[in-house]
Every structure is written in C-alpha cells, then in structure tokens.
Amino acid sequence: MAVGGQSPGRATLHNGRAEDVYGSWPSPDVIVSDGAYGVGGFPGDPRTPARLDEWYASHVSAWSRCAHPATTLWFWNTEIGWATVHPVLAAKGWEYVQTIIWDKGIGHIAGNVNGVTIRRLPTVTEVCVFYRRRLELPGPDGPLAASRWLRSEWQRAGLPLYRANEACGVKNAATRKYLTQDWLWYFPPAEMMARLVAYANEHGDPAGRPYYAIDGRRPVTESQWERLRHPWKHQHGLTNVWSHPPLNGAERYRGGGRRVAPRVHNPGRNATAHLNQKPLEFMRRILQAATNGGDVVWEPFGGLCSASVAAMELGRRAFAAEPDPHFANLSRERLAGVANQIPLPT
Numbered sequence: 001m002a003v004g005g006q007s008p009g010r011a012t013l014h015n016g017r018a019e020d021v022y023g024s025w026p027s028p029d030v031i032v033s034d035g036a037y038g039v040g041g042f043p044g045d046p047r048t049p050a051r052l053d054e055w056y057a058s059h060v061s062a063w064s065r066c067a068h069p070a071t072t073l074w075f076w077n078t079e080i081g082w083a084t085v086h087p088v089l090a091a092k093g094w095e096y097v098q099t100i101i102w103d104k105g106i107g108h109i110a111g112n113v114n115g116v117t118i119r120r121l122p123t124v125t126e127v128c129v130f131y132r133r134r135l136e137l138p139g140p141d142g143p144l145a146a147s148r149w150l151r152s153e154w155q156r157a158g159l160p161l162y163r164a165n166e167a168c169g170v171k172n173a174a175t176r177k178y179l180t181q182d183w184l185w186y187f188p189p190a191e192m193m194a195r196l197v198a199y200a201n202e203h204g205d206p207a208g209r210p211y212y213a214i215d216g217r218r219p220v221t222e223s224q225w226e227r228l229r230h231p232w233k234h235q236h237g238l239t240n241v242w243s244h245p246p247l248n249g250a251e252r253y254r255g256g257g258r259r260v261a262p263r264v265h266n267p268g269r270n271a272t273a274h275l276n277q278k279p280l281e282f283m284r285r286i287l288q289a290a291t292n293g294g295d296v297v298w299e300p301f302g303g304l305c306s307a308s309v310a311a312m313e314l315g316r317r318a319f320a321a322e323p324d325p326h327f328a329n330l331s332r333e334r335l336a337g338v339a340n341q342i343p344l345p346t
C-alpha cells in the first residue's frame with residue numbers, strides 16, 4: 001500500500017544475476033544489499049563466511065563504478081559476514097557510517113540449538129551496515145578528503161581562517177564548523193558553501209583563481225555541492241537497534257511447496273517461501289531516511305524484493321535481480337500487487 005500519500009514508484013525486476021544487468025541500470029542513489037551470508041541460506045550461498053569477500057568482490061567493484069558521490073549502501077549480513085567483506089568495501093571507496101543491529105529477540109533461538117550453539121550466548125542478531133562514498137576532491141597536489149579540501153582551498157586563496165565567518169554572515173560558526181581539521185567538522189550546507197566559494201573567488205589571491213573548482217575550471221555551484229551529499233531525514237526516536245521478531249504473520253510469504261534452503265526442509269503449504277525475507281518496515285526506514293521521491297534504489301539480491309516493494313510504496317524507482325525463477329515469480333506478483341494498490345496520480 002502507499003505510504004505517506006506518495007505517488008507510485010516503479011520496479012524493474014531481472015530474472016537473472018545482478019552482475020549481468022548492473023550496466024543497464026541507472027546510477028543508484030541507494031543500494032540495499034542482502035546477498036550471501038555464508039550460512040548455506042540459498043543455493044549459491046557458501047556454507048561458511050570464510051570466503052565471502054571473494055563472493056562479493058565483483059559486486060562491490062560494480063557498485064563503486066556505478067555509484068555517484070551521494071550513493072549510500074546498506075549492507076545486510078551476519079556480524080562475521082560483514083567483517084569479512086568490510087575490507088573489500090573500504091578498498092573500493094565505501095566509507096563506514098554505522099551499524100544497525102537487528103535484534104530478533106529470544107524467540108529466534110527456538111529450534112536453533114545444536115552442539116556448537118549450546119556452548120555460547122544465543123545469537124539473535126543480524127546487522128545492516130550503512131556506508132557512503134568516501135568524498136575526495138581534487139587539490140593542487142592530488143585528491144583531498146572533503147574537510148581538508150575546504151580548508152586547503154581557503155588557505156590557497158591566502159585568506160585568514162576567521163574571514164569564513166564574514167563570508168557566511170555568522171559570528172564564529174563558519175570557521176569553527178567548516179574549516180576545522182578535527183572531528184567537529186561539518187559538511188557546509190549548500191547555501192553556506194555558495195557563500196564561501198563566492199567570497200574566496202572575490203577576495204582571494206587573483207593569481208590562484210578559480211578556488212573550489214572541482215573540475216579545475218569553474219567554482220562549484222550550490223546545486224553541484226548539494227548533489228555531493230546523500231539526503232538524510234531524521235526519524236525521531238529511531239536508534240541503531242531495531243527490535244523485530246523474525247518475520248511472521250501476514251507479511252511473510254508462504255507456500256510454494258519447495259525446499260527454500262539446503263538445510264531447511266519444510267515442504268508444507270505453510271513453509272516460508274523464502275528463508276531470508278526481510279521486514280518491510282526495515283526497508284521503509286532505510287529509504288525514508290536516505291532517499292527522496294523518484295530516487296533510484298538498487299536491490300541486487302532480490303529474494304522476495306522487500307526493498308523494491310518499499311521503494312515502490314514510497315514513490316522511488318527500484319531495480320532488482322533474482323536468478324531463481326520461483327523467487328522471481330513471487331516477487332513479480334508481489335510488486336504487481338503493490339502497483340495495483342497504489343492509487344495512480346490523477
């Protein structure tokens with residue numbers, strides 16, 4: 001159903017491997033990755049997390065190639081699975097922001113006890129790790145992190161740091177927030193950046209102009225600066241611990257009469273259709289926080305395409321892939337169902 005009175009989004013689902021279609025999808029604003037866990041959870045999921053880094057390497061390369069500076073990545077996995085893949089992500093320019101912990105509650109351990117798990121604390125969590133692109137901008141001697149670039153261009157213009165306050169029309173906040181080199185640095189909002197840029201180019205040493213020119217020729221504009229940073233909409237009271245029991249009830253897809261994973265045999269009509277179906281509420285939270293209407297959401301490892309469903313509900317454009325024809329068919333039905341329930345704009 002539609003959420004928040006949004007116009008309907010669109011979904012494109014490829015029944016095949018994501019790596020075969022990345023090149024045909026528009027650049028993503030958000031990537032929601034829910035692929036291999038190293039638990040033998042679906043055909044092709046390794047039985048252990050030991051080589052998950054290799055499993056993800058070509059995907060991560062493609063994501064980095066297709067991303068833009070404001071793309072965010074939400075990487076679902078087990079803790080050890082994520083730890084194994086993190087170095088690959090970091091090496092390809094993904095900057096860690098934070099870890100969201102899915103607390104499934106004590107009910108999750110029922111039926112999960114064996115000779116290994118009985119000798120440790122019960123595991124009731126999964127993680128979703130939020131990354132953004134590492135932002136580096138061209139300085140005279142090579143790329144600089146955004147905070148260093150801000151200050152280095154100001155100094156290259158020969159301006160004392162305190163004059164950033166005059167540029168921004170504030171008492172002392174501009175120098176303190178935008179030109180500091182410590183952890184209290186703030187990314188200047190676009191209108192403040194426009195003031196800094198205009199001031200540096202007007203009052204800075206004429207010999208060094210242009211200042212703050214990302215392309216080396218023209219100073220960055222307000223809208224170009226805006227596009228370097230992903231949207232962020234604060235949701236009051238929401239923390240990085242998300243408590244939700246494993247998905248059950250009406251939202252959980254059931255049936256299909258087939259084994260859904262090598263380790264799970266539950267062929268009855270009430271068997272879960274897919275072992276890994278994520279709560280829609282989680283996908284909505286991600287997209288409500290980090291996207292705008294019409295944004296492009298990639299869900300490379302579709303399963304039942306929960307992120308794409310949330311994207312459609314919220315009026316975003318989803319691009320998903322799922323090689324298993326059974327899951328792809330279920331997803332197609334699910335996405336069509338969302339499309340039909342969303343009132344079309346008049």
Ligand SMILES: C[S@@+](CC[C@H](N)C(=O)[O-])C[C@H]1O[C@@H](n2cnc3c(N)ncnc32)[C@H](O)[C@@H]1O
Nearest residue numbers: 017018034276277278301302303304305306321
């Ligand atoms: C963890 S599940 C995703 C569950 C999904 N988040 C949901 O809520 O339904 C991962 C899915 O990725 C699919 N998959 C595996 N390799 C893939 C690939 N190379 N490209 C696209 N999908 C793949 C699997 O068939 C499986 O259904």
